[in-house]
Each structure stands twice: as structure tokens, then as C-alpha cells.
Amino acid sequence: MITDLWFYVAAVPAVFFYGMGKGGIGGILGMLSVPLMAMSVSPVQAAAILLPLLCGMDLMALFYHRENCNYTELKSMMPFAILGVVSAAYFMDSLPTQVVELIIGGLALVFLTQKFLLKQVQFSHPIKGYALSMLSGFSSTIAHAGGPPASMHLLPKNLPKEQLIGTSVAFFTVLNFIKLIPYSYMGQLDMQNLTTSLVLVPIAFLGVRTGVWMVNIISQDLIYKISYSVLFLTGTKMLYSGFTAF
Template sequence: MPFDLLFFAAMVPAVILTGLAKGGFSGIGLLSLPLMALVVSPVTAAAIMLPLLIAQDVVSVWSYRRDFDRRNLATLAPGALLGILVGYLLAAKVSDAAVVLAVGLISVGFALRRMLSDGRKPAVATQANWSAGSLWGFLCGFTSMVAHAGGPPFQIYVMPQKLKPAVFVGTGAVFFAAMNLVKLIPYLALGQLNSQNLMASAALLPFAVAATFAGVWLVRRVPAERFYGIVYWLLLLVGGKLIFDGLRDLHLLG
């Protein structure tokens, strides 16, 4: 893997996008893997990204250490652990393209439903519960394991609860930090955390940390209504990108 200008031209913007997502603009980080895949394989991109995600988790968890919802974490955790295990067991069999397409379709459908209904009447805030939390937690764990794409399922479950932006972001920060630590075990077992990939992660680490602090700074200055409007649009755009990628990789675009 050559550390040339092309490598950094693709990888640095990808890491910055992930940092902004970790800082609070959830969803936008999904655009990072397609950028990385321009210069390395998707598997290598995921392996390089995992140590960076853990470093970013340290920043985001510390920044939101007083702003998270324990009930959401409790309802999501069991399903997420099961999803990671299933993702590991099916790592060699599951179609990444099919997973990406499914996540994209769910994301776009949810975002459109919320955006089209918001203009009619204020939606009643939902509450965290075990049945929905287990389902979306499983999807978070599975899609995070196979494609680092756990953000949309988390958003679909938590966003209707209308938490304060800081609590919404903080809950995601703690949840994904725990998941990423758990994912170290299967990634090591799959042999993806080799010395070359870790060297690439180390070279990109300063950009990852700086972008995360920038995301935290922005989230704390954006009003709640505007914050959720931005997240819905990001979810819609990222979902559209995932649908395109899934259809292309399944060779359904002709």
C-alpha cells in the first residue's frame, strides 16, 4: 500500500468526514468508506478505519461524558452484541452490497417519512423500549461489523425520541465506542489489523482527532430544530449513496 499523494487525497477527507460524524453529525461518516475504497480495498479500508474510530471515540465520549441516555444504551446493547457475533460468523458469506443496499433503502424511507410528515403536525416523541431496541440494536451491530454502517439503524431508533442534541450525540458516542472495542476481537481474528494497516491508521490519526473536536464544537452551537433537520438530510443523502453503491455492486444498474 503506497503512502502517496493519491492515498492521502482520498483518505484524509474520508477521515475528516468520520470525525465530524463522531463529533455529532451522525451519518455523514458513511461517506468515508466509499472514498477510501478509491485507493484501497473495502476490507482494508474498514481495517484502517477501526483504530481511528476508537481514537475518535475517546474524544467524543469524553466530550459528551455527561450527556447520554442510559435506557437507550441498555435496550440497544444486547441486540448489538448479537449482531456483531452474527456479522463475524457470516463475514465470509454475507454480501456487503446487499447489506449496503438494505441499509440505504431503510435510511431513505425513514428520512422521507419523517421529513414529509413534519410539515403536517408535530410528531409525538417515542420512548426507548426493549423490543424496538433489540431489533435496531441487532441491525446496528450487524451492519457495523460488516460495513461500519451502524449509524442509520441507530438514528432510526433514537431520533423519534427527540432527545436534546447533546444527549442524542452522547448516547451514540458511548454506544459505538463500546461496539468498536468489541469489534476489535473479530477483526483480530479475521487478520485485518496487520502492521501495514495500523501504520496507515497512525498516519491519519491527527486528522481524525482534530475533525472530531470540530464536530463537537459545531453540534454545541447548532439549535436543536436545525440540528435534526441537518441529520435528516444527511440520512437521506447517505441513504441514496448507499442504494447506488448496493445496486452497482450487485450489478443491477446495467
């Protein structure tokens, strides 16, 4: 188990806010979890410590939101997301994280520009959804950053807030459990990382429960405003991180 105090100073808030996002409330701090934890451990180790926690948070969130999943959307997204995981597993040791951040951040801002500034130009071909699902699986495996591509696919469908959250929760539950395979193959799910994850489990569950509670008191309109705002913030942050890393 990691015993460095400064690791936990960063990891506790990172995991809590990631849990809130899993509970249904999007949050920019969830995207910062790996960078925050990487201040005291390597980015790959930070992602490996987070992965079992994500699986646990997903199961807890699924308990609350499982009945609201749009399974038609889930079935269309999942095969291509799995292709993304397989592709990422092949490139995981060689593709710089900043390249993934530049791709995702750029796409997120292009999507928002199209949505709000170029409303008359809308591209809704099924291929777009397949590509975004694959990118979500790919970027989720590399850096736990699959949220923006999945949001770009789901948000324009204007699903009821319960279906938007439920479908996203079910999608990432399946995806994160599949990601255990490449992370195990890389040897990152060792005893030190797993015991560190175990110590952070109560923080993760508290974050999820807080997120679920907040979803129940927030209107659908506000959920969508939060989702689009989070997409803008994460896209901007990822572009900034990608450019400054070079």
C-alpha cells in the same frame, strides 16, 4: 505503512469528515470514508485501517459528551447490537457489502417515509428498537455503516440534542471496541494497517474537535434537521451503491 500518495489524498478528507461526525455533526462524507479509501486499497483493508481510528475518535468524543449519555437507552440497545456484531463476524467473509447497503438504505427511506409522509402510521413497539440495534451492530461490523439504523431508533425519541449525541457516541464507542475482536481474528489489524492508522490519527482528532466546536454553536432544531437530512442522504447513497454494484 501504506506509501501510495493517492491513498492519502482520499483518506485525509475521509477521516477528517468522519471525525466531524463523531464530534456530533452528522455528515454524508463519513459514510463515504470506506469507498473513498477503497479506491486504492481493498474495502476490507480500508475498513480495518479506519477501525482503530474510530476507536480513538470515539474516546475523544466520549470525553466531551459522556455526561450527556442516556444510559437507559444505551442499556436497551447494547445487548442486541452485540448480537449484530457476532452475526456479522460469522458472515463477514461471505456476505456482499452491497446486500447490507440495500437493506440499510431501504430501511432508512422507509423510516423517513413513515416519519414525514405517513405520520398517522407510527410503529413504536420495543421489538423495532431491538431489531434496529442489532442491524446497527451488524452493518457497523460489515461496513462501518451502523449510523442509519441507530439514528432510526434514536431520532423518533426526540431526546435533547446533548442526549442524542451523547448516547450515540457512547453506543459506538462500545461497539467499535468490540469490533476489534473479529477484525483481529481475520488478521486485518496487521502492522501495515496499524501504522497507516497511526499516521492518520492527527487528522481524526482534528475532525472530532471541529465537530464538537460546531455542536456547541448549533441549535437543537438544526441538529435534528441535519440528522434527518444525513439519514436521507446516506440511505439514498447506500441504495444507489447497492443497486449499481450488482
